[in-house]
Amino acid sequence: MTNTALTQDIMGPGHLACAGCGAAIAMRHAMEALGPKTNIVVPAGCWSTFIGVYPNSCLRVPVMSVAFATTAATASGLKAGLERMGRGEETVLAWAGDGGTFDIGIQALSGAAERNEDIIFVCYDNEAYMNTGIQRSSATPPGAWTTTTPESALKSQRKKNMVAIMAAHGVPYAATASIAYPEDFMAKMAKANSIRGTKFIHLFASCPTGWRHGSELSVEVAARAVKSRVFPLYEVMDGEEWRMSPMPAKEPVSEYLRMQGRFKAMGPEIEAEFQRGVDRSWKSLARKCAPSA
Amino acid sequence: MSTNKLLTGTETAAQAALLARVDVVPAYPITPQTVIVETLAEMIGSGELDAAYINVESEHSAMASCIGAAAAGARAFTATSSQGLALMHEVLHYAANGRMPIVMVNANRALAPPWNLYCDQSDSLAQRDTGWLQYYCADCQDVLDSILVAYKVAEEVSLPVMINLDAFYLTHTSEAVELPDQEAVDAFIPKQIKAVMDTEHPATYGNVCGPELYTSIRYNRHYDAVGALESWQRASQAYAQAFGRSCPPVQTYKTEDAETILVVAGSASGALRLAVDQMREQGHAAGMLRLAMLRPFPGEMIARAVGGAKRLVVVERGVSSGMGGIVGQELKAALFGRPGGLDIWSLFAGLGGKDIVPEEIAAEALAIAAGKPSGPEHGDHCIWTGLLP
Numbered sequence: 061m062t063n064t065a066l067t068q069d070i071m072g073p074g075h076l077a078c079a080g081c082g083a084a085i086a087m088r089h090a091m092e093a094l095g096p097k098t099n100i101v102v103p104a105g106c107w108s109t110f111i112g113v114y115p116n117s118c119l120r121v122p123v124m125s126v127a128f129a130t131t132a133a134t135a136s137g138l139k140a141g142l143e144r145m146g147r148g149e150e151t152v153l154a155w156a157g158d159g160g161t162f163d164i165g166i167q168a169l170s171g172a173a174e175r176n177e178d179i180i181f182v183c184y185d186n187e188a189y190m191n192t193g194i195q196r197s198s199a200t201p202p203g204a205w206t207t208t209t210p211e212s213a214l215k216s217q218r219k220k221n222m223v224a225i226m227a228a229h230g231v232p233y234a235a236t237a238s239i240a241y242p243e244d245f246m247a248k249m250a251k252a253n254s255i256r257g258t259k260f261i262h263l264f265a266s267c268p269t270g271w272r273h274g275s276e277l278s279v280e281v282a283a284r285a286v287k288s289r290v291f292p293l294y295e296v297m298d299g300e301e302w303r304m305s306p307m308p309a310k311e312p313v314s315e316y317l318r319m320q321g322r323f324k325a326m327g328p329e330i331e332a333e334f335q336r337g338v339d340r341s342w343k344s345l346a347r348k349c350a351p352s353a
Numbered sequence: 354m355s356t357n358k359l360l361t362g363t364e365t366a367a368q369a370a371l372l373a374r375v376d377v378v379p380a381y382p383i384t385p386q387t388v389i390v391e392t393l394a395e396m397i398g399s400g401e402l403d404a405a406y407i408n409v410e411s412e413h414s415a416m417a418s419c420i421g422a423a424a425a426g427a428r429a430f431t432a433t434s435s436q437g438l439a440l441m442h443e444v445l446h447y448a449a450n451g452r453m454p455i456v457m458v459n460a461n462r463a464l465a466p467p468w469n470l471y472c473d474q475s476d477s478l479a480q481r482d483t484g485w486l487q488y489y490c491a492d493c494q495d496v497l498d499s500i501l502v503a504y505k506v507a508e509e510v511s512l513p514v515m516i517n518l519d520a521f522y523l524t525h526t527s528e529a530v531e532l533p534d535q536e537a538v539d540a541f542i543p544k545q546i547k548a549v550m551d552t553e554h555p556a557t558y559g560n561v562c563g564p565e566l567y568t569s570i571r572y573n574r575h576y577d578a579v580g581a582l583e584s585w586q587r588a589s590q591a592y593a594q595a596f597g598r599s600c601p602p603v604q605t606y607k608t609e610d611a612e613t614i615l616v617v618a619g620s621a622s623g624a625l626r627l628a629v630d631q632m633r634e635q636g637h638a639a640g641m642l643r644l645a646m647l648r649p650f651p652g653e654m655i656a657r658a659v660g661g662a663k664r665l666v667v668v669e670r671g672v673s674s675g676m677g678g679i680v681g682q683e684l685k686a687a688l689f690g691r692p693g694g695l696d697i698w699s700l701f702a703g704l705g706g707k708d709i710v711p712e713e714i715a716a717e718a719l720a721i722a723a724g725k726p727s728g729p730e731h732g733d734h735c736i737w738t739g740l741l742p
């Protein structure tokens with residue numbers, strides 16, 4: 061991984077996130093790509109609480125902290141309002157957790173995507189409701205412990221394919237990104253910012269607190285998710301053209317799982333099933349990304 | 354020059370939004386407000402109204418989009434009813450707590466189950482603690498006038514205003530409405546909304562704060578809402594000067610010497626005037642008070658209007674189960690501690706679209722005055738009329 065020098069000083073010090081929070085790291089990169097003419101909408105979630113205690117904020121752009129289900133709807137109204145007020149060129153960034161995207165926020169997000177609202181929606185995916193204390197979301201992977209999927213009843217259901225859902229709306233741009241690959245993430249954010257219509261970025265953001273790993277391992281865990289193809293990097297243009305991003309060589313999922321306490325109750329059988337699930341998803345993705353004959 | 358048009362309440366609401374030059378209209382249909390959002394879509398589609406129309410996927414989103422638009426400094430408008438208003442509940446708090454000057458029309462309709470499309474004010478009365486100012490219209494002209502006054506007040510005190518129309522009575526009744534000319538309206542309500550979202554002066558909206566600041570913010574909101582009554586009256590007087598009509602928070606009919614005062618919010622005030630006349634014909638000193646403003650609650654104005662009356666009979670269109678008539682409870686709270694022993698009765702005569710019939714109201718009010726209320730009475734001063742056997 062190369063070191064990226066950040067030039068935009070939009071995210072300053074003072075956020076209250078846990079040490080090593082992937083979602084906190086991600087915002088710096090997002091702001092580097094988008095610049096100061098950005099208006100941010102965040103729903104309930106870790107970001108709405110760790111941004112700083114009023115009147116302090118770690119961000120030097122305006123931010124609205126909105127009702128959990130309303131991210132995409134508030135962003136739609138904000139964009140319309142900005143256009144009416146002659147500020148249509150400014151960016152509206154909706155920035156929601158996996159709960160605020162996959163679950164309670166999906167109705168408003170689907171509505172905004174159907175109307176092709178000119179917003180960038182980033183889902184920082186830490187695979188659980190972290191702000192309320194690590195509960196299962198529909199983005200939680202099978203085999204993961206959370207406080208509502210205890211060791212006696214680990215999550216068995218697979219994770220929703222959110223990018224495919226967004227691509228099925230035919231949005232002009234959907235992509236995955238990871239905090240371990242900031243150049244790729246920033247390039248995708250910049251690209252999203254150059255396109256009109258609804259842009260969706262599914263960002264893998266490790267959470268040392270909820271995933272039970274050392275805070276110094278956040279980037280490595282996220283990198284291993286990409287290397288093991290648990291979280292492949294790709295883009296979808298207009299819901300049709302699927303394209304793999306440059307990806308490292310494949311490794312098995314075992315090291316990725318072993319690094320995190322949330323998977324410690326996973327026996328070999330569930331791990332094998334997890335690996336099969338990853339391989340299946342990869343195959344299906346590879347098919348979509350293969351250049352058609 | 355103003356023009357006269359024959360319009361229903363819903364068409365009038367759309368005309369008012371047009372005259373207010375609203376910027377953003379997030380909309381979701383529900384009977385019986387639908388004509389409002391349809392008319393606005395038509396106006397925006399044809400270019401008559403220069404505004405953004407957002408076909409949102411729910412009322413929850415409609416209000417959220419209004420908040421987003423207002424945060425950019427734009428004038429936002431939407432309309433809803435019943436289930437739609439109930440679905441908005443969470444976001445209504447956001448709009449008021451976030452001090453967004455949004456104006457919304459609500460068609461007062463009963464909540465399900467059982468499904469019932471008709472007039473009932475439980476929907477908006479249940480939202481009275483959300484921080485919204487609430488106005489209840491008497492007729493179509495009042496719909497037009499109060500929406501324009503509402504924008505002036507909303508933008509002056511930075512609080513949202515809900516304009517309530519009785520379902521089917523007011524939403525679907527055609528009346529002659531005088532539409533003021535655009536220039537005069539522009540002069541009356543120049544847009545004055547400060548953008549919360551300002552990239553030149555970045556700040557946060559609604560992020561975490563501690564208990565002291567939270568309490569202070571609530572203190573400000575409460576007293577600004579209290580002060581909004583004065584703003585409303587000022588705006589209403591300015592409107593009267595410009596257009597010759599006002600929207601008083603309290604309207605009275607023959608209350609000066611009244612012993613029994615019938616009270617109602619909404620469009621039934623006309624029926625109650627007839628009931629008052631009938632009671633007077635039978636020798637009883639009756640009067641009528643129309644409560645147009647429920648938030649802020651015009652307690653002082655009501656106390657003055659009530660004068661030395663012996664009793665209030667509130668014709669209720671909303672019930673708080675386990676407590677009683679909602680407007681009656683509000684009046685009891687506002688008039689608590691006054692000397693003279695005023696009796697306050699709730700008369701459930703208008704739930705779920707039940708027609709408020711002057712003869713029935715007059716007969717019941719006279720029976721109450723004679724100490725012999727006819728319907729079942731449960732010791733809580735609640736009288737229910739027209740119950741099935």
Ligand SMILES: Cc1ncc(C[n+]2csc(CCOP(=O)(O)OP(=O)(O)O)c2C)c(N)n1
Nearest residue numbers: 104105106128157158159160188189190191
């Ligand atoms: C309507 C509503 N229901 C529940 C909550 C409580 N709540 C606040 S944050 C949160 C979880 C957020 O999870 P996610 O979106 O994944 O973001 P994260 O906390 O992981 O950053 C919940 C359930 C709420 N704020 N609003």
Ligand code: SF4
Nearest residue numbers: 077078081106190267
């Ligand atoms: S709980 Fe997780 S997502 Fe939330 S601040 Fe801590 S590390 Fe970040």
